[in-house]
Amino acid sequence: QSALTQPASVSGSRGQSITISCTGTSSDVGNTNFVSWYQHHPGNAPKLLIYEGIKRPSGVSNRFSAFKSGNTASLTISGLQAEDEADYYCCSYVRSSIWVFGAGTKVTVL
Amino acid sequence: EMQLVESGGGSVQPGRSLRLTCAASGFMFDDYAMHWVRQAPGKGLEWVSVISWNSDAIGYAESVKGRFTISRDNAKKSVYLEMKNVRPEDTALYYCAKEGMGDLDYWGQGTLVTVSS
Numbered sequence: 001q002s003a004l005t006q007p008a009s010v011s012g013s014r015g016q017s018i019t020i021s022c023t024g025t026s027s028d029v030g031n032t033n034f035v036s037w038y039q040h041h042p043g044n045a046p047k048l049l050i051y052e053g054i055k056r057p058s059g060v061s062n063r064f065s066a067f068k069s070g071n072t073a074s075l076t077i078s079g080l081q082a083e084d085e086a087d088y089y090c091c092s093y094v095r096s097s098i099w100v101f102g103a104g105t106k107v108t109v110l
Numbered sequence: 111e112m113q114l115v116e117s118g119g120g121s122v123q124p125g126r127s128l129r130l131t132c133a134a135s136g137f138m139f140d141d142y143a144m145h146w147v148r149q150a151p152g153k154g155l156e157w158v159s160v161i162s163w164n165s166d167a168i169g170y171a172e173s174v175k176g177r178f179t180i181s182r183d184n185a186k187k188s189v190y191l192e193m194k195n196v197r198p199e200d201t202a203l204y205y206c207a208k209e210g211m212g213d214l215d216y217w218g219q220g221t222l223v224t225v226s227s
Contacts, residue, residue, distance in 0.1 A: 001172065003154070034212030038155070045205065045220070046147075046155065051213035089155050093212055097160050097169025099145070104154035 004029065004090055004102035011108040012080045020105045022073040022090030028100055030071035034093035037066060037075045040104075041086045049088075050075060077107070085109045112136035112216050114206045119221030122196055130191040130221055132206030137216075140184035143167075143209040146191050148202035149220075156202075160209070161189060174200075196225045 005023040012018040022029065022037075029035055037050040049060055053068040063078045073092075077084055090102040118130040132144070146158040159180040160169045168180055179192040189206060201224050207214035 003156075032212070036213035038214070040155070045217040046207075046214075047217075048210070048213055048215045051211055051215070057215065087154070091155075091157070091214070097162070097167045098171075099157040099160065099169070101147070101155045101157050 001028075001094055001098060001100045004092060004100055006088075006090060006102040006105045008103070009106045009108065011110055012077075013110045014080055014082065016080050017076060017078045018080060018107065020075045020077075020088055020090075020107070022075070022092075022102045024071050024073075024092055024100075026071055028071075028092040028094045029068070029073055029090075031095075032093045035068055035073045036091045037064075037073075038089045038091065039084075039086050040089065046089070080109055082109050112208075114208065114216060114218035116204060116206050116218045116221035119204060119223045121224045121226065123227050124197055124225055125195055128193045128196060128223060130193065130204055130206075130223070132189045132191075132218060134187045134189070134206075134208070137208070139187040140164075144182060144189040145207045145209060145214055146180065146189075147205045147207055147214070147217075148200075148223075149205070150199070150202040153202075158204070159191065193223070196223075198225050201225045 035053045038046040040046040050066040161180045182189040203220040205220045206218045208216040
């Protein structure tokens, strides 16, 4: 199972919005509602940002939103803040107890 | 408070074995599937393995299939990863994570495994 495709890096100025894409196939992203997004600050445990493609857990800022269409999922960060500088990963359920992560995107706040 | 604490990491020679443990507390452990995810130095997150709440459903990444074995003991609220015939490319920080609604909603801090001669 190949890693889902994400841009290696995305940058934006404080206050701007950025979008991170996550492209899979009809066997993973395109075939499940179980697509999730994680924020990872190096040295810390990854944090769940989005589950079931578009839902935000309690306590996660509403500046994080997500969308899924076909084989591609997207995460948008609005009103970019310094603390948003981190690595972001998408993850998809594939089949029969198999999961796959995206390659990861490094977000830089200019 | 929900807690996942990984242990068992360390330095190991190629071809040897190592057993990782994840001790859970603060939630109904036997209601949830549990995962192992790893991050090699300078690399991204890689899903490794999952075990269902009752151990009936188990899955592995191709990169570890046949060498790693996941198991759990609900009475001890622990999940394990038995790593056999380890390779240098298994060097990574290994995270234990709880499955929520088709996601990994809580993660431990990880345990570091270094495979080197």
